[in-house]
Amino acid sequence: MSKIALKVMGMSCKNCAKAINEALDKTDGVSSCEVDLPGKLVTVEFNEDTIQKNKIIHVIDDLGYEVVR
Numbered sequence: 001m002s003k004i005a006l007k008v009m010g011m012s013c014k015n016c017a018k019a020i021n022e023a024l025d026k027t028d029g030v031s032s033c034e035v036d037l038p039g040k041l042v043t044v045e046f047n048e049d050t051i052q053k054n055k056i057i058h059v060i061d062d063l064g065y066e067v068v069r
């Protein structure tokens, strides 16, 4: 299991956090995620045999938020 913390711009309220949580929960290979709104951080635990970090970034990007790389 791997864990990454991504800096994400554009999250402004609880609905943003919920949208990201729901999308990642539905994503194969993601075991848990946590959104820190004030810290602008999304922490994701995932199985690296199933999903790549790039795919996780893509899921968040697709929701309209910007992952800082």
Ligand SMILES: [Cu+2]
Pocket (backbone or CB within 6 Å): 011, 012, 013, 014, 015, 016, 017
């Ligand atoms: Cu929002």
